[in-house]
Amino acid sequence: MERKRFSGAIRIFRRERATSFFGSPWFSSIEELVANDLSISDFAPLDPLVDLLHLIKNQELVTADLKELIGTISLQKKG
Structure with missing residues (x-):
């Protein structure tokens, strides 16, 4: 069984003798979100x-572009 992480807060209602969790699941990538059918x-x-998640995805795309540019520049220097 895969463990899930959540972000939120627990609220205790003393008079009603009840406890509630208000929050949502926590993911570290859009791919992980999609893998959980969300x-x-x-x-x-x-x-x-x-x-x-948008910032992380944007950083992943920029990193991939930079790696490609570095590869292109390295080939140009060798050639």
């Missing part, structure tokens, strides 16, 4: 996870 639209509009 999409960005499944989260609240103000959930910071949505912004974080």
